[in-house]
Amino acid sequence: MTKLQEIDKIKLEERVKEAYSLLSPCHLCPRNCKVNRLKDKRGYCKAGLLPEIASFHPHYGEEPPISGCMGSGTIFFSHCSLRCVFCQNYSLSQMGEGSEVSIEELANIMLKLQKLGCHNINFVTPTHYTAQILTALVIAKEKDLKIPLVYNCGGYESVETLKILDGIIDIYMPDFKYGDNASAKKYSSAPDYVEVAKSAHKEMHRQVGDLVIENGVAVKGLLIRHLVMPDVRACSDRVFEFIAKELSPDTAVNIMAQYYPTHLAYKYPEIDRFPTINEYSQALQTAKDTGLNYGWRQTVSTLVREKKPEWKNGKAPDSDILTHGVGKV
Numbered sequence: 258m259t260k261l262q263e264i265d266k267i268k269l270e271e272r273v274k275e276a277y278s279l280l281s282p283c284h285l286c287p288r289n290c291k292v293n294r295l296k297d298k299r300g301y302c303k304a305g306l307l308p309e310i311a312s313f314h315p316h317y318g319e320e321p322p323i324s325g326c327m328g329s330g331t332i333f334f335s336h337c338s339l340r341c342v343f344c345q346n347y348s349l350s351q352m353g354e355g356s357e358v359s360i361e362e363l364a365n366i367m368l369k370l371q372k373l374g375c376h377n378i379n380f381v382t383p384t385h386y387t388a389q390i391l392t393a394l395v396i397a398k399e400k401d402l403k404i405p406l407v408y409n410c411g412g413y414e415s416v417e418t419l420k421i422l423d424g425i426i427d428i429y430m431p432d433f434k435y436g437d438n439a440s441a442k443k444y445s446s447a448p449d450y451v452e453v454a455k456s457a458h459k460e461m462h463r464q465v466g467d468l469v470i471e472n473g474v475a476v477k478g479l480l481i482r483h484l485v486m487p488d489v490r491a492c493s494d495r496v497f498e499f500i501a502k503e504l505s506p507d508t509a510v511n512i513m514a515q516y517y518p519t520h521l522a523y524k525y526p527e528i529d530r531f532p533t534i535n536e537y538s539q540a541l542q543t544a545k546d547t548g549l550n551y552g553w554r555q556t557v558s559t560l561v562r563e564k565k566p567e568w569k570n571g572k573a574p575d576s577d578i579l580t581h582g583v584g585k586v
């Protein structure tokens with residue numbers, strides 16, 4: 258049973274009300290813009306009252322237990338409360354690509370993805386549409402949505418909002434982007450990212466615990482993504498230290514090599530390049546040194562852009578260098 262199946266309809270409707278109460282004035286996320294979203298006013302994220310989505314489809318490129326064999330039912334929302342200068346989805350997150358959908362349409366998209374056989378519904382960058390997603394879930398629950406819900410976010414979340422999702426979301430899949438606020442301020446305009454992300458990750462872990470996989474597919478838990486940046490700008494060591502010491506060494510962590518200089522990264526010479534194999538290898542070693550022992554790394558071919566991102570959880574066959582990555586799934 259998923260959490261959505263388990264939760265009582267009245268309780269779910271109460272959560273919808275709570276979420277909408279955060280929209281006017283809007284303090285759904287740590288930006289705390291205080292605009293009246295109920296009147297379609299737009300704050301930092303540029304999201305209005307109705308949800309906007311850029312695409313939805315079965316996604317086969319997520320982590321193996323998220324994609325499974327039938328794909329993850331991914332819904333890409335437009336807009337974002339972060340401003341990452343290297344965002345690989347900047348056309349939708351920052352330039353607003355996408356179209357408005359009604360709440361009913363959003364619910365139907367979820368049901369369609371379920372009908373296609375997807376293993377889960379994967380809400381990508383959902384934070385600013387939490388209230389609308391919950392409303393759509395009331396409809397989808399009535400129509401027997403019964404696959405796990407994945408909250409795939411940037412890690413810059415308000416604990417107050419996350420608490421509304423307690424008992425509804427099965428899998429949290431946040432980024433933990435930076436271990437240092439100077440980088441977070443410079444590259445994502447989020448000078449308080451580290452403290453905010455730490456509190457948010459603790460709350461997500463409290464709600465769902467470590468990742469649970471059944472028959473090769475994730476059913477509940479926390480999966481954290483960390484993108485290794487050039488010039489150690491993500492301060493990966495501090496991120497891994499926090500996860501291992503303050504969450505759990507058994508936390509599933511995907512240490513990603515797929516950074517490439519896109520969007521506005523050309524303005525910052527130190528990140529206007531791919532990470533080196535040495536930088537990525539060092540991040541993997543640091544993760545291991547902090548005690549993390551579960552998750553994924555990406556292959557060297559991902560790093561040097563020979564192929565699309567590829568997941569690896571053992572020794573990379575094409576490299577002697579990445580022999581010490583986390584991963585024993």
Ligand code: SF4
Binds near residue numbers: 290
């Ligand atoms: S969700 Fe958007 S409008 Fe609301 S506080 Fe966050 S950035 Fe501002």
